[in-house]
Amino acid sequence: MLMTEREFLAAEIQNLVDKYGRQRTSLVPILQEVKRKYHKIDSYAMQVTADLLGIHPVEVNSVVSFYAFLGDRPQGRYVIRLCRTISCDMAGKARVMRQLENDLGIFFGQTTPDGKFTLEWANCIGMCDQGPALLVNERVFTRVTPESVHAILEECRRAFGQHATERKEVHLA
Amino acid sequence: MSQIPTFSHMPPDIGLQRALGRTPAEIVQEITASGLKGRGGAGFSTGTKWALAAEAPSDQKFILCNADEGEPGTFKDRVILQEHADLVFEGMTIAALAVGAKEGILFLRGEYTYLRAHLEAVLQQRRSRHLLGEDILGFQPGFDIRIFMGAGAYICGEETGLIECLEGFRGEPRNRPPYPVHQGFLDRPSVVNNVETLAWAACILQKGAAWFRKVGTEMSTGIKIFSISGDCERPGVFEFPMGITVKELLRNVGGENARAVQIGGASGQCIPASQFDRAIAFEDIPTGGSVIVFGPQRDMLDVIENFLGFFADESCGQCTPCRLGNRKLLEGVKMLKAGTCSMAYLNELCALGETMMIASKCGLGQSSPCAFLSVVRNFREELMGRAHPLVHA
Numbered sequence: 001m002l003m004t005e006r007e008f009l010a011a012e013i014q015n016l017v018d019k020y021g022r023q024r025t026s027l028v029p030i031l032q033e034v035k036r037k038y039h040k041i042d043s044y045a046m047q048v049t050a051d052l053l054g055i056h057p058v059e060v061n062s063v064v065s066f067y068a069f070l071g072d073r074p075q076g077r078y079v080i081r082l083c084r085t086i087s088c089d090m091a092g093k094a095r096v097m098r099q100l101e102n103d104l105g106i107f108f109g110q111t112t113p114d115g116k117f118t119l120e121w122a123n124c125i126g127m128c129d130q131g132p133a134l135l136v137n138e139r140v141f142t143r144v145t146p147e148s149v150h151a152i153l154e155e156c157r158r159a160f161g162q163h164a165t166e167r168k169e170v171h172l173a
Numbered sequence: 174m175s176q177i178p179t180f181s182h183m184p185p186d187i188g189l190q191r192a193l194g195r196t197p198a199e200i201v202q203e204i205t206a207s208g209l210k211g212r213g214g215a216g217f218s219t220g221t222k223w224a225l226a227a228e229a230p231s232d233q234k235f236i237l238c239n240a241d242e243g244e245p246g247t248f249k250d251r252v253i254l255q256e257h258a259d260l261v262f263e264g265m266t267i268a269a270l271a272v273g274a275k276e277g278i279l280f281l282r283g284e285y286t287y288l289r290a291h292l293e294a295v296l297q298q299r300r301s302r303h304l305l306g307e308d309i310l311g312f313q314p315g316f317d318i319r320i321f322m323g324a325g326a327y328i329c330g331e332e333t334g335l336i337e338c339l340e341g342f343r344g345e346p347r348n349r350p351p352y353p354v355h356q357g358f359l360d361r362p363s364v365v366n367n368v369e370t371l372a373w374a375a376c377i378l379q380k381g382a383a384w385f386r387k388v389g390t391e392m393s394t395g396i397k398i399f400s401i402s403g404d405c406e407r408p409g410v411f412e413f414p415m416g417i418t419v420k421e422l423l424r425n426v427g428g429e430n431a432r433a434v435q436i437g438g439a440s441g442q443c444i445p446a447s448q449f450d451r452a453i454a455f456e457d458i459p460t461g462g463s464v465i466v467f468g469p470q471r472d473m474l475d476v477i478e479n480f481l482g483f484f485a486d487e488s489c490g491q492c493t494p495c496r497l498g499n500r501k502l503l504e505g506v507k508m509l510k511a512g513t514c515s516m517a518y519l520n521e522l523c524a525l526g527e528t529m530m531i532a533s534k535c536g537l538g539q540s541s542p543c544a545f546l547s548v549v550r551n552f553r554e555e556l557m558g559r560a561h562p563l564v565h566a
């Protein structure tokens with residue numbers, strides 16, 4: 001690795017600030033991209049963002065902690081958000097939840113030790129007529145059954161090879 | 174997916190062409206005459222909102238489309254954005270002509286990120302057809318729309334919470350007044366409209382106010398798009414005229430044997446079977462379009478437990494009645510379920526609910542106790558004296 005991870009992150013955030021502009025209205029889009037790429041927004045990233053936008057780091061932290069899709073906790077490559085709201089609840093979300101926990105060996109709110117999967121709750125994702133529904137990163141799955149959980153996880157696992165290459169390219173660049 | 178006949182029979186862009194031939198005042202006049210009310214649920218007159226923004230003196234104004242559909246049981250905006258994005262963007266453009274705005278922002282909820290590529294493509298097409306951009310069919314100074322992604326917060330569906338998020342802050346609702354039409358995004362006059370409202374505005378410009386008024390009731394004109402889920406045979410997106418009774422609606426979706434129906438999402442009202450003759454309209458049961466059907470087998474305490482968990486999670490935390498009140502009510506429901514709640518305490522909880530409705534700053538805290546209170550009122554005999562479980566969870 002030619003660049004340390006920190007320098008790389010700082011350069012990345014600088015690019016985002018150039019892209020969105022050095023103003024407060026750019027804060028959420030910048031944080032969203034950091035999160036998408038690094039699967040976390042740590043205190044260093046918040047510090048750099050704050051410096052570049054000319055605001056106090058506490059301000060950045062308060063925004064990061066407010067939104068469900070941001071947050072400073074590291075997340076897995078695949079974030080699975082199962083809807084827990086009423087229609088999905090009535091459609092049987094509890095069994096899907098249990099199967100996800102069983103298949104991944106973690107509870108909701110946790111990330112697998114290999115950093116691949118995170119289980120999170122979502123509050124109504126707009127698929128109430130086809131519940132139980134869940135999001136895997138940006139993709140939506142509906143009418144999920146305990147049996148189909150396995151296929152969804154397998155599909156994610158198959159994609160990891162591809163991600164590994166992508167990551168290598170990033171480091172070579 | 175169910176049909177949306179009125180929308181699908183409505184070719185896009187005719188409304189915009191008609192709007193271009195008129196003065197801003199005439200556009201506002203047409204919308205006002207149609208009686209269109211905000212389809213997000215609050216029911217404020219769209220014409221009045223546009224008129225206020227049009228009058229507000231400023232060289233910079235914004236049209237904000239609220240696509241942060243997060244109310245439990247609501248998914249109509251997702252379908253409209255998927256199938257009729259042109260109508261929504263057309264509605265935003267017409268609003269821009271009416272109030273004199275050059276910039277529009279579609280605030281899309283993070284959960285709908287998968288819709289973004291499609292919406293960007295539609296925007297790009299509209300630019301290439303000169304329906305957006307520097308000049309719109311020769312009309313200066315033009316208008317353009319960008320997409321802003323929400324970051325997962327129900328409260329950003331509240332219009333000032335949405336503006337706070339756009340500005341890079343926590344999505345905490347502001348004190349009102351000032352209203353966004355006077356001081357909104359970047360303190361400039363801003364129109365915040367729901368996805369469905371904007372699509373209807375485009376249809377109204379095309380067909381005229383009288384066409385819109387033909388359906389619905391005197392106070393609630395037009396057709397409404399409903400998201401229907403829960404215990405019924407045909408859940409999905411439906412179009413019904415305003416003023417339809419709960420009973421008729423249930424017959425259409427195969428939910429006749431329901432014991433209760435939640436109208437307006439978690440923050441709406443829970444209607445027991447004895448009141449199914451009531452009308453869904455702003456003058457009786459107002460709604461943003463969410464209808465959740467509860468079959469005979471449902472325990473209403475499970476239902477409000479779910480709702481209150483949602484509100485406890487999504488309260489922005491600014492005001493104490495809402496931040497703590499929702500947690501207290503949730504605890505109360507758990508006590509009821511465990512059979513450990515005294516009648517005196519239940520009465521106190523109801524009083525707390527009433528207080529929250531008066532003392533909270535925004536719609537979330539003002540409406541979150543509604544479901545709790547209506548279940549206590551309507552299903553009282555089921556609530557008390559449940560068996561104690563051997564082990565308390």
Ligand code: SF4
Nearest residue numbers: 489491492495535538
């Ligand atoms: S009522 Fe609740 S959500 Fe609304 S401002 Fe107060 S704390 Fe925030």
Ligand code: FES
Nearest residue numbers: 083088125127128
């Ligand atoms: S209740 Fe699960 S998507 Fe709406």
